[in-house]
Amino acid sequence: MDEVFIAVKDLTYIYNRDNAGGYRALSGIDLEVKAGEFLVIAGPNGSGKSTLARLFNAMLKPSGGRVIVAGMDTMIPENVWEIRRRVGMVFQNPDNQIVSSLVEEDAAFGAENLGLPAEEVQKRVAETLRLTGLSQYASHAPHLLSGGQKQKLAIAGVLVMRPSCLVLDEPTSMLDPAGRDELMETLIRLNRTMKVTVVLVTHFMEEAVLADRVVVLSDGRIAISGPPAMVFAEVELLAGIGLKLPAALEIAHGLRKRGFPLPQEILTIYDLLAYFKNKALED
Amino acid sequence: MSSIIEIVQLTHIYSPGTPFQVTSLDSISLDIKKGVFFAIIGSTGSGKSTLVRHFNGLLTPTAGKVRVCGIDTADKRQRRNLWRSVGLVFQQPEQQLFEETVFADVAFGPRNMGLTEAEVTERVHEALRLVGLDPLAASRMSPFHLSGGVRRKAAIAGVLALRPQILILDEPTAGLDPQGKRQLMEHVEEFRRREGATIILVTHDMEEVALMAERVAVLNRGRLVMEGSPREIFSRAAELTAIGLDLPAPARLMRQLRLLGKPVRTDVLTVAEAEEEIAVLLGETLC
Numbered sequence: 415m416d417e418v419f420i421a422v423k424d425l426t427y428i429y430n431r432d433n434a435g436g437y438r439a440l441s442g443i444d445l446e447v448k449a450g451e452f453l454v455i456a457g458p459n460g461s462g463k464s465t466l467a468r469l470f471n472a473m474l475k476p477s478g479g480r481v482i483v484a485g486m487d488t489m490i491p492e493n494v495w496e497i498r499r500r501v502g503m504v505f506q507n508p509d510n511q512i513v514s515s516l517v518e519e520d521a522a523f524g525a526e527n528l529g530l531p532a533e534e535v536q537k538r539v540a541e542t543l544r545l546t547g548l549s550q551y552a553s554h555a556p557h558l559l560s561g562g563q564k565q566k567l568a569i570a571g572v573l574v575m576r577p578s579c580l581v582l583d584e585p586t587s588m589l590d591p592a593g594r595d596e597l598m599e600t601l602i603r604l605n606r607t608m609k610v611t612v613v614l615v616t617h618f619m620e621e622a623v624l625a626d627r628v629v630v631l632s633d634g635r636i637a638i639s640g641p642p643a644m645v646f647a648e649v650e651l652l653a654g655i656g657l658k659l660p661a662a663l664e665i666a667h668g669l670r671k672r673g674f675p676l677p678q679e680i681l682t683i684y685d686l687l688a689y690f691k692n693k694a695l696e697d
Numbered sequence: 698m699s700s701i702i703e704i705v706q707l708t709h710i711y712s713p714g715t716p717f718q719v720t721s722l723d724s725i726s727l728d729i730k731k732g733v734f735f736a737i738i739g740s741t742g743s744g745k746s747t748l749v750r751h752f753n754g755l756l757t758p759t760a761g762k763v764r765v766c767g768i769d770t771a772d773k774r775q776r777r778n779l780w781r782s783v784g785l786v787f788q789q790p791e792q793q794l795f796e797e798t799v800f801a802d803v804a805f806g807p808r809n810m811g812l813t814e815a816e817v818t819e820r821v822h823e824a825l826r827l828v829g830l831d832p833l834a835a836s837r838m839s840p841f842h843l844s845g846g847v848r849r850k851a852a853i854a855g856v857l858a859l860r861p862q863i864l865i866l867d868e869p870t871a872g873l874d875p876q877g878k879r880q881l882m883e884h885v886e887e888f889r890r891r892e893g894a895t896i897i898l899v900t901h902d903m904e905e906v907a908l909m910a911e912r913v914a915v916l917n918r919g920r921l922v923m924e925g926s927p928r929e930i931f932s933r934a935a936e937l938t939a940i941g942l943d944l945p946a947p948a949r950l951m952r953q954l955r956l957l958g959k960p961v962r963t964d965v966l967t968v969a970e971a972e973e974e975i976a977v978l979l980g981e982t983l984c
Contacts, residue, residue, distance in 0.1 A: 430842075437842065458874040460844030506872060507789075560941075561741035587872040588788075590740040590901045592941030617874045620946070656876030661904070661946030661968055668972040674979045683950045690957060 419484060419579060419611050420447040420470055420501075426478035427465050427634075439465040440634045443479070447613060449578070452605045454622040455615045457631035458656040463615045466631065467583045470613065471501035484578070499528070502572030504582040508564035509557075511571065517559070518543065518552040520567060525574040535574075542573040545608065546600055562593025566600055573604070579611035580604070586618060598624065619646075619660040623681040630657065642681055662686050701863060701895050702729040702752060706761035709747055713759060721747040723919040724761070729912075734889060734896045736906045736927075739916035740941030745899045746788070748916065749865045752897065753783035766862060781810065784861030788868050790852035794840035799830065799851045802840055806859045824858035825851075827884050846877045853881070857888060864888065865897040870905065878902070882909050907931065907945040907966035915942070928964050947971035954978075 425443040430436045440462045447453055447470075457463050468474040469481050472488040484500055486493035505511060514520035518539055525535045543549045546566040551559060556567060565585050572580060582601070586594040598621060604610045614621065622628050622642060629639040632655040638645055646652070646663050659667060662683045666676050680686055709722040722744045729735050739745050750756040751763045754776040766782050768775045787793070796802035803824055807817045822832040828850040840851055853869065866885065870878040882905060889896050900906060906913055906927055913930045915923040917940040923930055931937070931948050944952065951965045951974060961974045 459846030459872075459877055584872060588868070590941055591903065591943035592740055594901075595943075617872070619875070656874055658875035658879075661971075662950065664968045665947065665950070665972050665975065668968070669975060669979065672972075672976055674976070683946060683953065686950060687953050687957065690954060690959065694957065 417449040418446045419449040419451075420445075420613075421482040422446070422466075422469075422479070423482070424479035425466075425469065425476050425481060427462075427469060427474060428477040429465075431477055438634060440469075443634075443636060445629060445636065445639070447579070447611060449611055450605070450609045452602070452612045452624070452626045453614070454625035454628045455613065455631065456617070456619070456622050456628055456657060457637070461631040461655075462634040463631055464583050465634075467503070467581050467613065467615050470579075470581050471503055472497050473503070499575055500577050501579045501581055502575060502577040504565070504568050504572060504580065504585050506584045506587055508561060508568050508588070511568040512556045512564060513571075515555055516552075517548060517554050517556055517567060520556055521548075521570040521574055523574075524571055528575060538574045538576070542570040545573060545604065546570040547596075560593060561589045562596040565589060565593065565597050569597075569600065569604075573610075577610070579613065581613045581615075583615045584617065585614070586616065586621065594618075594621075619658060619663075620682075622646075623660055623663075630655070643679055646681065647678055698730040698732065700728045701731040701766060702727075702897075703764040704728070704751075704761070705763075707748075707751065707758050707763055708760040709744075709751070709756060710759040711747075721919050722751075725916075725919075725921045726761075727914060727921060727924065729895065729897070731895055732889070732893050734886070734898070734909055734911045736898045736900060736910035736913045737916065738900065738903070738906060738913060738942060742918075743916040743940075744919040745916055746867055747919075749785065749867060749897060749899055752863065752865055753785050754779045755785070781859065782862045783865065784856040784859050784863070785865045786853055786856050786867060786869055788871065789849075790856075790869075791840075791845060791848035794848060794852055794855075797839060799825075799835040799838045799840050799843075799854075800832070802851060803835070803854045803858050806855055810859070820858045820860065821854075824854040827857055827888055828854045829880055829884060830854065846873050849873060849877075850881070853884075860892060861894065862892075863895045863897065865899075867899045868901065869898070870900065870902060878905070885909075903931075903943055903945045907948070915940075927966055931966060932964055 422443050422445040427440040428436050428438050455463050472494045475489055481488045483497045486497055512520055513523055521542055522535050522539045525538050543552055546569055586597055601612055605612045628642050628645045630637045638648055649667055666680045670676055704725055704727040707722055707725045711719045711721055737745050752765055754770040757771050763770045765779055770776055794802050803821045804817050807820045825832045825835050830850055840848055870881055910927055913927055931944050934944055947965055947968050951961050951963050954961050955963050965971050
């Protein structure tokens with residue numbers, strides 16, 4: 415998993431650079447996304463998360479520094495097509511990403527645009543609908559799907575182009591609890607079994623604890639980056655930039671303050687439960 | 698306390714008599730008291746947004762009755778009075794900003810009410826302060842050069858400036874960071890206390906419901922399936938998960954601990970309550 419898929423070097427991004435009212439959204443970002451990694455980008459509103467995500471597939475071009483995707487510089491126009499095929503984007507609002515009146519047609523759209531033969535398109539559509547758990551809805555109208563299913567269809571529409579990496583910008587923020595769980599399970603499955611690199615931009619710290627690594631942005635800079643256990647140990651730093659711990663960590667942190675020696679590895683409710691189970695065995 | 702919204706056997710059917718006919722609300726009866734913080738939850742497509750659009754007469758019942766502030770919303774002539782007393786903040790309200798400055802955008806509503814310029818300015822200042830924006834800076838800021846969170850606040854201020862008796866918020870915190878969520882909810886609560894307003898909150902965030910709401914209604918497929926205090930609602934875990942909802946994380950933890958045979962309360966709602974329960978539990982095992 416050590417192969418670098420996206421390399422970001424001293425990246426700066428300024429909106430409206432040509433005007434006096436230019437706004438610096440990112441400064442001095444150095445970051446590597448490894449092939450097969452599940453990376454979460456977290457940070458408060460306005461910290462530059464979405465801007466960074468859009469630089470990963472050349473939707474935005476750096477104002478300074480470089481973004482290299484699978485060895486290709488996003489600044490070079492000839493690379494853009496191939497970069498976008500390899501890095502698929504999914505956005506917040508599922509309703510804005512659906513183009514067809516049938517689920518299978520919507521999923522086929524991207525593959526058809528690649529100019530693939532019809533048989534290949536059909537094969538890929540069947541495969542992606544299976545991967546996203548939508549096979550049974552193939553001939554349904556997308557607007558009759560639930561929010562979570564629509565968002566999975568948006569992912570299917572990207573997966574059909576067989577990207578090596580999915581970049582998702584707050585894909586769960588408009589979903590209900592069941593939809594959120596469903597989507598996270600799908601992402602984890604794609605990452606584990608299909609080795610798809612996942613970059614997930616999110617405000618939900620409960621989602622961040624499931625990642626291999628968390629990068630926290632604040633005011634356009636990387637505030638901290640590392641495995642979830644390490645990042646979430648920095649309680650004061652996170653609170654200072656307006657982020658909140660997941661409930662299980664908040665409870666564990668409060669208990670430690672009261673003098674109970676809980677292990678640092680506790681990230682989720684299940685970790686807390688496992689701790690109590692083991693404790694019960696010891697007693 | 699008197700009722701401010703009375704709903705009797707409300708049914709709403711979209712596109713009736715066409716092949717696209719959908720029954721979105723099915724025989725809902727509900728009473729909302731004046732001044733209460735009321736939450737409406739339910740999975741996507743359960744009818745939450747359709748229901749709240751009946752509260753300001755934007756939609757009217759296919760069958761049944763909706764009375765808001767004593768006005769029957771089916772009465773066309775009376776209905777327009779509701780637009781002043783009921784403020785509705787749609788999902789992603791920041792997409793509705795249109796003026797050149799944040800100040801002008803917030804002032805748009807009050808100006809249309811025929812207030813004097815001094816009154817308009819006073820209301821705009823108060824509304825901006827309520828959402829944590831600086832009124833002086835707002836007269837210079839264009840709404841289109843701000844981050845999503847700040848734009849959301851500006852859009853909500855535009856509705857607060859109308860000083861509605863009933864404030865309806867449809868998923869107001871979706872997409873906001875944790876601090877932004879907390880601040881917004883605190884501002885809404887402050888508005889409620891100051892104005893004695895009734896708050897109707899549509900949300901997918903169970904922690905928000907646990908923290909803020911006094912009463913909760915649960916919708917599933919257009920039907921009202923539960924109504925009660927957050928503690929009552931979140932004690933019915935199995936029913937909630939069956940309809941795609943969830944418990945607040947602290948409540949989930951307590952329930953699991955109880956399954957392990959630990960003597961903890963299961964009607965816990967907040968992180969602080971959960972911490973207290975576990976501290977007692979750990980204290981006993983340590984001694």
